[in-house]
Amino acid sequence: MSAVVEFREASYRIGAREILRGLSLAVEAGESLVLLGRSGSGKTTALKMVNGLLFPSAGEVLVDGTPTTAWEPVRLKRRMGYVIQEIGLFPHYTVAENVGLVPRLEKWDEPRIAARVDALLRQVGLDPEQFAARYPAQLSGGQRQRVGVARALAADPSVLLFDEPFGAVDPVTRLELQKQFLALRRELGKTAIFVTHDVREALMLATRIALLRDGALELLAPPRQFLDALGDEARAFLACLDWKVDAP
Amino acid sequence: MNRGMTAEIAQLTLEHLTLVLVSMAIAIAVAVPAGILITRRAAWRRWVLGFANVMQTIPSLALFGFLIPVPLIGGIGKRTAIVALVLYALLPILRNTMVGILGVDAAVRESAVAMGMTVRQILWRVEMPLAARTILAGIRVATVTTIGTATIAAAIGGGGLGVFIFRGIGSVDSTQILAGAVPAACIALAADGALGWVERRWTAE
Numbered sequence: 001m002s003a004v005v006e007f008r009e010a011s012y013r014i015g016a017r018e019i020l021r022g023l024s025l026a027v028e029a030g031e032s033l034v035l036l037g038r039s040g041s042g043k044t045t046a047l048k049m050v051n052g053l054l055f056p057s058a059g060e061v062l063v064d065g066t067p068t069t070a071w072e073p074v075r076l077k078r079r080m081g082y083v084i085q086e087i088g089l090f091p092h093y094t095v096a097e098n099v100g101l102v103p104r105l106e107k108w109d110e111p112r113i114a115a116r117v118d119a120l121l122r123q124v125g126l127d128p129e130q131f132a133a134r135y136p137a138q139l140s141g142g143q144r145q146r147v148g149v150a151r152a153l154a155a156d157p158s159v160l161l162f163d164e165p166f167g168a169v170d171p172v173t174r175l176e177l178q179k180q181f182l183a184l185r186r187e188l189g190k191t192a193i194f195v196t197h198d199v200r201e202a203l204m205l206a207t208r209i210a211l212l213r214d215g216a217l218e219l220l221a222p223p224r225q226f227l228d229a230l231g232d233e234a235r236a237f238l239a240c241l242d243w244k245v246d247a248p
Numbered sequence: 249m250n251r252g253m254t255a256e257i258a259q260l261t262l263e264h265l266t267l268v269l270v271s272m273a274i275a276i277a278v279a280v281p282a283g284i285l286i287t288r289r290a291a292w293r294r295w296v297l298g299f300a301n302v303m304q305t306i307p308s309l310a311l312f313g314f315l316i317p318v319p320l321i322g323g324i325g326k327r328t329a330i331v332a333l334v335l336y337a338l339l340p341i342l343r344n345t346m347v348g349i350l351g352v353d354a355a356v357r358e359s360a361v362a363m364g365m366t367v368r369q370i371l372w373r374v375e376m377p378l379a380a381r382t383i384l385a386g387i388r389v390a391t392v393t394t395i396g397t398a399t400i401a402a403a404i405g406g407g408g409l410g411v412f413i414f415r416g417i418g419s420v421d422s423t424q425i426l427a428g429a430v431p432a433a434c435i436a437l438a439a440d441g442a443l444g445w446v447e448r449r450w451t452a453e
Contacts, residue, residue, distance in 0.1 A: 051362060077364035088359030092377050102363050151363075 002065075004029050004159060004191045005050055009059035012045050012215075019045045021215040022059060032185055032192040034202040036237065037212035043195045046212070047161055050193060051080040063159075078102065081152030083165040087144050089136040095121070095147050096132040102155040120150040123187075125180060142173035149177075149184075160192040166201070178204055199237040203227070211237070253427065257412075261431050264408035267326065267398045268435075271333035272391055279338045280383065283345025284371070293346070300339035308397050311335065312404045329398070329406025336397055337390040344386025348379025381450045388443035395436040399428060 003026035012020040020042040027033045035043040048054040049061045052068045060067045068076060089098050099120055100113045108116070121128045124146040136144055145165060152160060162181075166174045178201060185192060196202055202209050203223045211219040211226075213233045221229060227238065279300075286293045306314070312332045315322050321331045352375050360370045376383075402410030412428030415421070 053358070053362060074364040074366070077362055080362075082359065082362035084355060084359065084362075086353075086355030088353065088355035088357075090356060090360075090374060091353075105363070105365065105369070 002029060003027060003062070004064065005193065006062040006065075007046065007049070007059070008062065010046070010049060010056040010061050011058040012042070012049070012054060013057050019215050020049075020056075023212075023215075023217055024059075025210055025217060025220065027191060027193060029191055030189050031207045032194060032205055034194045034196060034206035034209045035212060036196060036199065036202045036209050038197060040214075041212040042215035043197075043212050044163055045215075047163055047193060047195050050159070050161055051082060052076045078106070078155060079157055079159060081154075081157040081160045083145075083148050083152045083160070083162045085164045085167045087136075087148040087165075089144060089147060089151070091136050093135075094132065095126075095134050095136070095139070096128075098136070098147060099150045099154055101151065106155055116154065117150075120153055121147075123153070123184065124150045126150070140173075141169045142177060145169060145177060146180075149181075153184075153188075158191060160190050162192065162194040164196055165194075167196075167198075174201075181205060199240050202237075257427055257431060260407065260409050260411055260428070261435070264395075264398055264410075264432065265435065267329060267333065267401055267406065267408050268391070268394050271330050271337060271394055271398070272387070274330070275334045275337035275341060275390060275394075276387060278334070279341035280345050282338075283342045283383075284349060284375075286342075287346055287349045297339075297343065297346075300342050303335040304339045308332070308336065308400050309403060312400055312406075316404060324405040326401075326406050328404055329401035329408075333394050333398055333401070337394050340386040340389040340393070341383070342386075344382045344389075345379065348382030349375045351382065352378050381447055384443065384447045384450060388440065388447065391443060392436050392440050395432060395439060399432055 005027040007023045007025045009022045009024055010020060011018065011022055019040075023042075023046055025033075035046055037043045045054060049056055049068065050063065052071065052073055055061075055069055060069070062068070063071065063076060063079065090101070093101070096114075096117045099117045103113045103116055117132065118128045121131060126143065126146055131139070131143070131147075136147070139147065148165065166177045169177065182205065194202075194205055196205075203226065206223055208220060208222050209226045210217060211229075211231075211234055218233050219226070219229055219231055226234065229235070229238070282296060286296050303311070312329065315328045315332055316324065318328075322328050356374060356378075357370065360374050365373070398406075398408050399410035399413055401408050402414050409428040409432045412424050416424030416426075416428065
């Protein structure tokens, strides 16, 4: 199997602070890699290096075998769909305009854009007739995040990048969105890199979990093996699963 | 009020409007791009805003006076008056442009970059539309102020409705003063109303 994304000794520093320390990691086509870690572990930094929002200060990140620094910036970004917790929908665009933005920038013709927007909204579970003409301010948090996912999928990117996308919604909506992520993955078979600090989410969505601690890779394992991991940081995360409500 | 005076009111009102429109057109053409520029170069912000601030603190009559001896832009007449009015109008437009653009949500900007939008596309499709209301508010304030300040242009031979006011003061004739002040106030109210309407239409979208 060929690596779609590969980190080679990638580091990132701001002044004297080293945020990522020599990360080496290959993401295979079709897999769903979860970067798990506490706040400040460097997981978001690693993600932003994949689509060229950040570049490593040492080492390199390869996408399809080419270093991100050698990619034409716009082409690299269009190869990726990007979903963040704050979503960042354009408030002055309707749902349809938001979802159709990248296709429009790619100069698709209007009927094709309209058909694509329609199909994507259905795919993320939103009725186009009801939602296409609304503005982001007229949606709930969960609906907005669905639009964010539809927008990321719009121009059919080969890699999807998620930065704690479901962190700001209520637990019930979160579970719905997670299930939908799994369904979409099964349906589309896209490569995904997913950043989270939620160990449950990691176990549910990952084909492999990369545990980061203080900017370094602590453990790389499929969910089943992760459950048996013995390292301190892995145990600290697994302890989050143990808490139970006492029976009365 | 005789016929001659009515004709003069009409003529000076027209002159006044011309002064204001020309000054505002130049001020917008300078201050909006400058405001955008200082959102990109934080180091220039202090100097540019500082300059515009100082211009506003100079009493208007003094500013008109200061400009008379300046070569090229100075002298007696409309040109000098327009320069002074432009200098006055810069600050509110400049500041509101900067505030409006810096006020665009960081997540919106980040996702625009991540979708592969160019700096130019982000400016025209995201930042300017989202900042438009704030920029318009700045233009509205500047316009209303300029309409009032333009009455002082008459002091340096710039014409406009100020001609009546200065003549009225000189001859202690309140009819003359009113002939200048009332139309000026009406223009200011109309401009404020019209620009306010445009601003609200922008919000409605």
